Amino acid sequence: MAATSSVPALPATPLAVRAVEYVRACETEPVANHSIRSYLFATMLAGHEGLRPAADFDPGLLFFACVLHDLGTSPLASGTKRFEVDGADMAAAFLTDNGIGASAVDLVWEAIALHTSPGIAERRGALAYLTRVGVGIDFGRGAEFITDAEGQAIHAGYPRLRMAGALIDEIVRHAARGPLNALPYTIAGELVRERGTDGRRTILEMAARASRWGE
């Protein structure tokens, strides 16, 4: 089991525990588990690339950005804007209500708002970079540095439950709630188009399915 010992633990602060409780109350189990795995992968990526906690990024904020990144899929989201921003606003409200300062909240907001923006998030600082790439690793992108034992341990703790399809179901559901939620050329708008009227599979699901973790 030596190889699995490099899987990080979740932070144990009261606010971190509360954040996980909040996510589990707001989101479906596949989406919540995806969010936690994204944090674990993001943390492992930081270590792999030599990005240092505190010196290069705030590990507490990375936890919040990753764990809270899909709040926009929740029925508790406003349903009036694109799901990334709806989730960023919910995360910002949660953190503000719990005493986190405005500049730190804005960093988390930005990382969540940009998590579906390839090529942009990676250029907006370490927090947005690690959040986007951590989420991407859970979709099977760039996961080569994770060992099979590590991947299995993470999925044993937080089962996959056909994450990709389940997440897209929620994005499509959110899209139907308001006219601004899924404009053409945004990921939600294009997922709605791909799903069409017969619920067919999307490029995003097919890519996940073909990856080492499966859908």
Add this chain to the structure above:
Amino acid sequence: MAATSSVPALPATPLAVRAVEYVRACETEPVANHSIRSYLFATMLAGHEGLRPAADFDPGLLFFACVLHDLGTSPLASGTKRFEVDGADMAAAFLTDNGIGASAVDLVWEAIALHTSPGIAERRGALAYLTRVGVGIDFGRGAEFITDAEGQAIHAGYPRLRMAGALIDEIVRHAARGPLNALPYTIAGELVRERGTDGRRTILEMAARASRWGE
């Protein structure tokens, strides 16, 4: 001609003049004219909404962000990343080479990188907001507050030349230069998909064509 007098002038500083020369050397005429009109519309929007130059946004940076926002369509762009970021990098290099400081350059970079991101750019400060919405007005979105005389004066100075199709031609050309330039769920990737193999019209062109300015 009274109504047209509310059309702003271009700034006359040496660097502003040089920026326009740079854009005209880098871009096709329809794309360069679109970029200048976007600045005029953004400035009129700021006035319309009571956003004050200097107090609420830097009008010099707004000029650079708007005028330089489509540099990524240039053959001089690297061709190795999404066109928004390719253009943001060219704009940042141009401004840095001309003595603009790093924090101002970063604001322009962000406004250009986010100009195709509806619902996100509008939330990243006045510069990113005005840049995105100014560009959108030139696509016919939210242009109701512009009078016909103002619109005609602006288009007389900077002719439209079937801007939407011409710009998409360049985005599609840029997309073909590298594998990261037009990923699925980005505007370039979806424009490439819509154009298909027979160059058919896109949602973006059709929306422009149906708007008050036409394509």
